[in-house]
Amino acid sequence: MCPQVPPNPSPPQPTAWKTDSIAGNALFVHTISAYVVWVLLGVVAYIGHLGAQAPMLAPFLPGGGQPGGKHNLSADGMLEFWYANIGACLGFVLPHSFLRPRRLSSYLATIGLQSYDRLLYNVIAAASLHFFLCTMVPLRTPVVMKMPFPPLVHLVLSAGCLVYAAACFLANPKTTILLGVSRALGRPDGNGLVGMDAITWMGECVWERGGATAFVLFTGLSILPPELTLGDTTTRVVAAMYLRARSSSFRKWVHRIESAHQLTWVLRGGLGAVALHQAAASSELFAFSIFDWRVIAAISIALSLRAFEVFDWHKFWLRLRKSAARS
Numbered sequence: 001m002c003p004q005v006p007p008n009p010s011p012p013q014p015t016a017w018k019t020d021s022i023a024g025n026a027l028f029v030h031t032i033s034a035y036v037v038w039v040l041l042g043v044v045a046y047i048g049h050l051g052a053q054a055p056m057l058a059p060f061l062p063g064g065g066q067p068g069g070k071h072n073l074s075a076d077g078m079l080e081f082w083y084a085n086i087g088a089c090l091g092f093v094l095p096h097s098f099l100r101p102r103r104l105s106s107y108l109a110t111i112g113l114q115s116y117d118r119l120l121y122n123v124i125a126a127a128s129l130h131f132f133l134c135t136m137v138p139l140r141t142p143v144v145m146k147m148p149f150p151p152l153v154h155l156v157l158s159a160g161c162l163v164y165a166a167a168c169f170l171a172n173p174k175t176t177i178l179l180g181v182s183r184a185l186g187r188p189d190g191n192g193l194v195g196m197d198a199i200t201w202m203g204e205c206v207w208e209r210g211g212a213t214a215f216v217l218f219t220g221l222s223i224l225p226p227e228l229t230l231g232d233t234t235t236r237v238v239a240a241m242y243l244r245a246r247s248s249s250f251r252k253w254v255h256r257i258e259s260a261h262q263l264t265w266v267l268r269g270g271l272g273a274v275a276l277h278q279a280a281a282s283s284e285l286f287a288f289s290i291f292d293w294r295v296i297a298a299i300s301i302a303l304s305l306r307a308f309e310v311f312d313w314h315k316f317w318l319r320l321r322k323s324a325a326r327s
Contacts, residue, residue, distance in 0.1 A: 033181050035123070038062070041165075045061050045062075045158075047236065048222060049065070049225035051064045052069075052226070053226065067235075068136070068138040085135075088131060088136065095125070099121065099124060117183070118178075119179065119184045122180055138231050141229065141230070144232075147227070147228075154226050158223070164218070165206050168208070195249050199247075203219055207257065
């Protein structure tokens, strides 16, 4: 007589408490990531002054969608501009540079929450950046360039490219990895995209779906405001240098799409030349010249950013750390 084999036990069913806990965690993680995405897209709207182009959208954008959108303050000069904004700027740069996901993971591991490291990193970056957008004191004069586009055309370009970029960003399944959602929810491949920054990833998503044309329109033209001031230019240059210095993913990607990246600079240079020509035609006191300070500044900025792109910052940081360790 054969021994009776006991039936295979059925897998344990999750209790109502555990099911509610999982659902609550998913709701929490997706809510936090939605805030991060809102701030990220708001930054693009902010640097393009979308809140000024479309005032009806300003209440729904971080910082009112434009410098000084949440207050009426403005700086009288470059020194006052730096003094007013350096604190909020460091409030973003320092944690974004030194509280990387790997370090946060070691801290969170002590309480068993290491899977939330990337999500926490993104939240800290979004919150500090949101604060900077709301408190930034703009430098409204002098005006460096006025875009030679009709207001409606510029609005359609800015808003349309932002909507398209948002759709590309959200439609990419790897975006949940970048935001830290996949890792926080225990999904496979939650540790991917190591070293990738959000700005570079958004550009890659646009490139992947729309090709070179969409990329050039989005990164080269749509984020330029109708009126570019010295304060806008200074902020953009500092942010661009920081991105190039800190993000190896950005530098590698720029090298892969070198021709399209250079085309954006050619288009911007062409727009700058048209704007200067229009300014010369409308003023008897202004003569267009290659020695105009705006031309010299534009060339200097382009060369500086190019140097930041080709310089091997990874080796530089390694040498700096070794020197600091020896001392």
